[in-house]
Amino acid sequence: MKREDLSDLMTFLAVAEARSFTKAAVRLGTSQSAVSQVVRRLEDRLGVRLLTRTTRNVAPTEAGRRLAERLRPALDEIEAELETLDQIRSTPSGLLRITATYDSAHDLLEPVVSQLMQDFPDIAVEISVDARLVDIAKDGFDAGVRLGEQVDADMIAVPIGPDLSMRVAGAPAYFDRAGRPQTPHELTDHDCINLRLQTLGGLYAWEFEKDGRPLSVRVEGRYTSDDPALNIKMALKGGGLVCLPDQLLTGHLKTGALETVLEDWCPPFPGYHLYYPSRRQMTPAFRLLLDRLKAQRQALMRG
Numbered sequence: 001m002k003r004e005d006l007s008d009l010m011t012f013l014a015v016a017e018a019r020s021f022t023k024a025a026v027r028l029g030t031s032q033s034a035v036s037q038v039v040r041r042l043e044d045r046l047g048v049r050l051l052t053r054t055t056r057n058v059a060p061t062e063a064g065r066r067l068a069e070r071l072r073p074a075l076d077e078i079e080a081e082l083e084t085l086d087q088i089r090s091t092p093s094g095l096l097r098i099t100a101t102y103d104s105a106h107d108l109l110e111p112v113v114s115q116l117m118q119d120f121p122d123i124a125v126e127i128s129v130d131a132r133l134v135d136i137a138k139d140g141f142d143a144g145v146r147l148g149e150q151v152d153a154d155m156i157a158v159p160i161g162p163d164l165s166m167r168v169a170g171a172p173a174y175f176d177r178a179g180r181p182q183t184p185h186e187l188t189d190h191d192c193i194n195l196r197l198q199t200l201g202g203l204y205a206w207e208f209e210k211d212g213r214p215l216s217v218r219v220e221g222r223y224t225s226d227d228p229a230l231n232i233k234m235a236l237k238g239g240g241l242v243c244l245p246d247q248l249l250t251g252h253l254k255t256g257a258l259e260t261v262l263e264d265w266c267p268p269f270p271g272y273h274l275y276y277p278s279r280r281q282m283t284p285a286f287r288l289l290l291d292r293l294k295a296q297r298q299a300l301m302r303g
Contacts, residue, residue, distance in 0.1 A: 008042040009071055011035055012050060016060045016068040092284040093122035099134045100127055100145035103228075103248065104272045108161050109145060112292045123285045131198035137277055142286055148270030160293040161272035162300050166207060167246045168266070169258040173238040180261050181241075184208045184217045191240035192219035196226040206243040208265040215265075219243075232258075 014024040015035060025032045043050050050064035060068055100109055105127050113125045128134075128141070136144045147164075151157040168181075174191075181187050187206065195204040203224070205216040221240050225231050228244050235242045236257055242249075252258040274293055276286075 008038050008045075009067075010075065011038040012042055012064070013068055013071045013075065015039055015051060015058060016064055017072075019058050021058060091122065092120045092288050094283060094285050095124045095126065096143075096285055096289060097126045097141045098128070098143050098145065099130055099136060099139070099141045101131055101272075102129050103245075104145040104161065105129050107247065108272055108293065108296070112289065112296055116289060116292060120285070120288070123288075125289075136275075143274050143276040145272050145274055148273045151273055151275045155275040155277060157273040157275045158290060158294065159271065160274045160297050162297065163268040164271045165246045165266050165268045166243055167249050167253075167260050168206070168241055168243050168262045169249050169253065169260045170235055170241040171238045171257065172259060174235075174240065175259065175261075177238070182262075184215055184262060184265055187217050187219050187241070190219075190221075192221040193231045193234050193240040193242045194219065194221055194224040195228065195231055195242075195244070196224055198226050204243070208262065209267050210265050 011024070011028060014027055015021055018024045018027065021032045021035050021039075025035045028035065039051060048063045049061050050067060052059050052061055098109065109127055113127070117123055117125060133146065133150060134141065134144055136142070145160065148157060148159065168187075178190055181190055184206065192206075196202070197204055203218070205218050208215045208217065219241075223231075223234050223239055225234075228242075228248055231242045231244065232248065232252065234240065236252065241261075246253075249258055249260075253260065274290060282290075
């Protein structure tokens with residue numbers, strides 16, 4: 001059905017129920033002549049008379065009465081659905097599906113999501129933990145959380161975590177035994193704990209930068225894992241050096257269980273971002289999540 005057909009039917013129904021072109025015109029916010037023209041056009045298109053007109057009265061014909069009886073419940077149902085959409089648009093509710101890495105899910109999403117669900121019982125959240133780069137539109141996610149440098153340029157990306165830095169760290173016992181590297185080039189003489197990338201399957205090349213000059217080093221060692229937590233455990237036991245984001249090492253650095261080297265070769269880089277396809281038709285639930293994640297980032301930056 002064309003849009004103008006539905007509009008014409010609604011105009012006819014207004015006349016049939018009001019039994020007056022004048023009253024229908026007032027209800028529809030238009031002129032009497034415009035209403036009359038619409039009804040005449042509809043009758044011509046259907047090839048049947050829908051209204052009988054006299055100088056004092058307007059009444060549906062038998063065909064008009066049957067059409068009006070069928071139209072009213074159908075239009076009522078449409079209006080009810082539109083009201084439901086209005087409620088969805090204005091009330092924080094519904095399911096939010098988000099894909100995130102392990103650490104961003106635990107450190108950034110979970111604190112915000114748990115409080116959001118307490119404050120708004122009609123909001124449900126599903127978090128899928130995955131190291132892979134996910135096509136959120138194809139896989140039915142509302143948004144994803146990844147490092148800023150990993151987000152496609154056609155996505156809207158909002159920073160939700162502080163900037164990060166990679167840190168080279170080892171246990172004091174390791175440094176007592178093997179010494180401390182002064183430049184990334186000296187890492188080739190050390191036992192380094194390799195991290196196998198879950199996304200691509202290759203080994204992470206340790207990345208450095210100084211005075212605007214980037215440097216990648218392919219390190220060697222006897223231990224490799226695709227789990228950063230396992231690599232940290234090995235480093236804590238003096239098994240070698242790790243190169244991981246500072247947020248994963250902070251607790252151990254504070255206690256002195258691990259110590260860092262090559263600090264001046266490890267500048268900060270953009271941290272985690274929430275990315276999504278479009279700002280259009282953003283639901284209240286998603287807007288709340290985004291605003292609270294941004295507020296949490298500001299708090300983390302201050303503290």
